[in-house]
Amino acid sequence: MRISAVIFALGRGENYFGHIAIIDATANAAAQSPSARDNRGMKVKTQSKKVNKAWLNDHVNDTYVKLAKQEGYRARAAYKIKEIDDTLGLIKPGYCVVDLGSTPGAWSQYVRRKLSPVGAAVGALNGRIIALDLLPMEPVEGVVFIQGDFREDAVLSQLEQALDQTRKVDVVISDMAPNLSGIGAADAARISHLVELAVEFSQKHLKSDGALVVKLFHGDGYSELVKLFKSVFRVVKPIKPKASRPGSSETFLIGMGLKEMPVQAVIDA
Numbered sequence: 586m587r588i589s590a591v592i593f594a595l596g597r598g599e600n601y602f603g604h605i606a607i608i609d610a611t612a613n614a615a616a617q618s619p620s621a622r623d624n625r626g627m628k629v630k631t632q633s634k635k636v637n638k639a640w641l642n643d644h645v646n647d648t649y650v651k652l653a654k655q656e657g658y659r660a661r662a663a664y665k666i667k668e669i670d671d672t673l674g675l676i677k678p679g680y681c682v683v684d685l686g687s688t689p690g691a692w693s694q695y696v697r698r699k700l701s702p703v704g705a706a707v708g709a710l711n712g713r714i715i716a717l718d719l720l721p722m723e724p725v726e727g728v729v730f731i732q733g734d735f736r737e738d739a740v741l742s743q744l745e746q747a748l749d750q751t752r753k754v755d756v757v758i759s760d761m762a763p764n765l766s767g768i769g770a771a772d773a774a775r776i777s778h779l780v781e782l783a784v785e786f787s788q789k790h791l792k793s794d795g796a797l798v799v800k801l802f803h804g805d806g807y808s809e810l811v812k813l814f815k816s817v818f819r820v821v822k823p824i825k826p827k828a829s830r831p832g833s834s835e836t837f838l839i840g841m842g843l844k845e846m847p848v849q850a851v852i853d854a
């Protein structure tokens with residue numbers, strides 16, 4: 586393990602991004618160390634250096650971290666979307682996929698390979714991928730990237746402009762996770778808000794048989810979000826992929842096929 590790189594990245598804080606290509610999965614280890622994450626895998630402050638070191642050791646020995654390094658993924662998160670996709674067969678050749686909260690880019694890398702006629706990280710791409718994040722993202726070949734806050738109208742407009750005006754989106758995937766304040770109710774509200782915005786975006790831009798994948802957390806607000814999904818999608822499935830750490834309350838909700846909107850709602854929209 587390149588300890589100097591880890592220490593360097595830890596010292597830079599959560600917004601540091603410049604070295605990501607160099608320190609790769611090790612940087613992700615640093616960015617996701619327990620000093621910066623709670624049991625949701627969310628960013629919060631402090632824990633002892635001892636725990637930090639133990640966590641880094643666990644991380645470096647983690648099967649998915651090793652696999653991500655071997656297979657050239659920027660983060661072990663790639664295996665979460667892979668398992669969801671393998672289970673439900675969501676992403677198919679020719680599809681238009683929107684990746685929300687895309688940085689450092691592992692989900693985009695996975696989708697890019699899935700849309701390649703030969704499963705490649707470069708070269709021909711049969712489909713379209715638009716990724717968006719608050720933070721910068723190292724380019725993924727063939728992926729259009731927009732940097733900005735998904736909650737802002739101006740950023741949403743940029744995303745809408747990037748979409749092919751003649752066709753709708755096949756799949757929206759959202760791994761967006763806000764920084765936490767440590768105040769339970771406020772944090773739950775932030776998480777719910779991002780999920781609600783992803784649902785709203787999907788209602789407007791998904792094909793009628795399209796799908797939305799969101800990350801969310803068990804706890805405050807979870808059952809309301811499941812209700813929201815059930816009111817919008819014909820089929821709703823929760824999946825906790827194996828790559829999602831067992832101690833984390835992180836889980837994923839997948840909505841498939843939009844329900845028809847009542848006539849009044851269509852008039853109001």
Ligand SMILES: C[S@@+](CC[C@H](N)C(=O)[O-])C[C@H]1O[C@@H](n2cnc3c(N)ncnc32)[C@H](O)[C@@H]1O
Nearest residue numbers: 686688689690691692718719734735760761762
């Ligand atoms: C867990 S990471 C995503 C990892 C990514 N799926 C991958 O595979 O590399 C969560 C991302 O959500 C982004 N995010 C959080 N709130 C956001 C917002 N309001 N708008 C856009 N991105 C946001 C963060 O900047 C962060 O990069």
